[in-house]
Amino acid sequence: xxxxxxTLGCPKNQADTNRLLGVAAxxxxxxxxxxxSADVIMVNTCGxxxxxxxxxxxEILSLASLKKRGQKLLVFGCLAKxxxxxxxxxxxxxxxxxxxxxxxxxLSYIGAGARPTGEHGPSLEGLALRxxxxxxxxxxxxxxxxxxxxxxxxxxxxxRDPKEILSDAxxxxxxxxxxxxxxxxxxxxxxxxxxxxxxxxxxLAGLEGEYWVRPMYFYPTLIDASLLEVMASSPSVCRYVxxxxxxxxxxxxxxxxxxxxxxxxLDKVNLIRSIMPDVALRTSVIVGFPGETDGEFEEMLSFLExxxxxxxxxxRYPPEEGTPAAAMEGQVEEDIKESRIEDLLEQQAGxxxxxxxxxxGKKMRAxxxxxxxxxxxxxxxxxxxxxxxxxxxxxxxxxxxQFIDIRITASHEFDLEAESL
Numbered sequence: 001x002x003x004x005x006x007t008l009g010c011p012k013n014q015a016d017t018n019r020l021l022g023v024a025a026x027x028x029x030x031x032x033x034x035x036x037s038a039d040v041i042m043v044n045t046c047g048x049x050x051x052x053x054x055x056x057x058x059e060i061l062s063l064a065s066l067k068k069r070g071q072k073l074l075v076f077g078c079l080a081k082x083x084x085x086x087x088x089x090x091x092x093x094x095x096x097x098x099x100x101x102x103x104x105x106x107l108s109y110i111g112a113g114a115r116p117t118g119e120h121g122p123s124l125e126g127l128a129l130r131x132x133x134x135x136x137x138x139x140x141x142x143x144x145x146x147x148x149x150x151x152x153x154x155x156x157x158x159x160r161d162p163k164e165i166l167s168d169a170x171x172x173x174x175x176x177x178x179x180x181x182x183x184x185x186x187x188x189x190x191x192x193x194x195x196x197x198x199x200x201x202x203x204l205a206g207l208e209g210e211y212w213v214r215p216m217y218f219y220p221t222l223i224d225a226s227l228l229e230v231m232a233s234s235p236s237v238c239r240y241v242x243x244x245x246x247x248x249x250x251x252x253x254x255x256x257x258x259x260x261x262x263x264x265x266l267d268k269v270n271l272i273r274s275i276m277p278d279v280a281l282r283t284s285v286i287v288g289f290p291g292e293t294d295g296e297f298e299e300m301l302s303f304l305e306x307x308x309x310x311x312x313x314x315x316r317y318p319p320e321e322g323t324p325a326a327a328m329e330g331q332v333e334e335d336i337k338e339s340r341i342e343d344l345l346e347q348q349a350g351x352x353x354x355x356x357x358x359x360x361g362k363k364m365r366a367x368x369x370x371x372x373x374x375x376x377x378x379x380x381x382x383x384x385x386x387x388x389x390x391x392x393x394x395x396x397x398x399x400x401x402q403f404i405d406i407r408i409t410a411s412h413e414f415d416l417e418a419e420s421l
Contacts, residue, residue: 004038009046011134040072047079064093131401133177138184146257146324159192182215188222198230205234214238221260228275238381244284248303249296280382282311288337291330356411395420
């Protein structure tokens with residue numbers, strides 16, 4: 001049997017797909033890139049915000065229009081979990097819908113039967129993997145942010161057994177991965193019977209081979225010196241901290257259900273830089289949350305300028321049905337959101353350009369993502385895949401998935417240029 005999977009949404013969804021394909025490989029099911037040659041076509045959907053929902057529906061309809069006689073089209077993931085009944089009624093072209101963590105139900109449906117027994121069980125080996133691989137360490141969330149639907153889809157926070165995580169990491173590295181992205185809805189909340197995130201990062205950094213460990217999604221108030229010291233002492237761990245704050249005005253943070261205040265977040269920024277002076281800092285913010293005033297938006301601009309993040313992801317507040325924030329008074333007009341986000345991104349472009357300039361002339365390590373005859377697209381440890389800037393290496397003969405030493409020769413608003421050493 002041949003299986004094709006289209007994965008939409010965040011790296012956590014890609015981790016779910018990798019796990020499913022690993023289990024399927026244990027049944028002799030082969031993954032193929034071309035949906036037209038598959039017996040079963042699957043879509044792993046995202047249901048987090050309206051734009052992602054529309055993308056999921058569009059992709060399902062596109063694949064349904066290409067479906068050949070005898071092929072099965074299955075839909076799973078967050079959107080399928082959240083809107084199962086509505087989707088069944090609206091998309092009769094789909095043969096079956098599944099929610100999240102439904103590997104065994106999916107395999108049973110396509111005729112693979114029960115999970116095979118064996119000393120090692122199903123593994124991820126044999127998968128066609130990119131050299132950057134998401135590694136899920138936990139699922140669900142207990143936070144209850146007023147704008148977020150994740151707890152209603154994924155359930156409460158649950159840490160994975162570190163033995164399973166380390167086993168998956170070893171398999172991914174043997175399969176060609178060179179960068180392990182640690183993902184969870186609330187990574188810093190990881191706690192498996194007293195075994196904490198700092199313990200997991202230390203053990204992951206001690207595996208054999210040359211690779212990067214890149215933790216993502218640190219909840220600001222849970223970052224502490226002991227975690228940062230483990231990261232700073234491990235050469236395999238990227239000097240990179242992704243700390244989504246969502247806002248900086250204390251009143252808005254309370255309305256969002258977020259822990260901490262502006263002063264706490266600035267203290268964390270200073271703590272991080274005191275322990276890892278060469279760190280790259282990333283954050284995410286929401287513009288136009290209900291009730292956000294001009295003054296509170298200006299306060300956020302001031303905060304971002306003072307904190308001086310290398311990278312900022314900015315999102316217009318989406319009123320998600322079923323969330324407390326969607327029912328709040330003072331919903332901000334879309335044109336105001338648009339104007340504010342433009343101002344924020346313009347300011348951040350200047351900050352990022354200034355921070356990039358400091359790298360010119362430095363020697364750095366980089367991971368090649370794509371290689372052409374005369375140049376390559378790579379990333380330093382300060383650049384996470386798909387969300388940050390890139391490093392263009394103007395040198396021939398490089399290979400994707402290869403670590404190289406480079407010298408930075410030029411900088412731009414978001415990207416760098418370099419030569420291979």
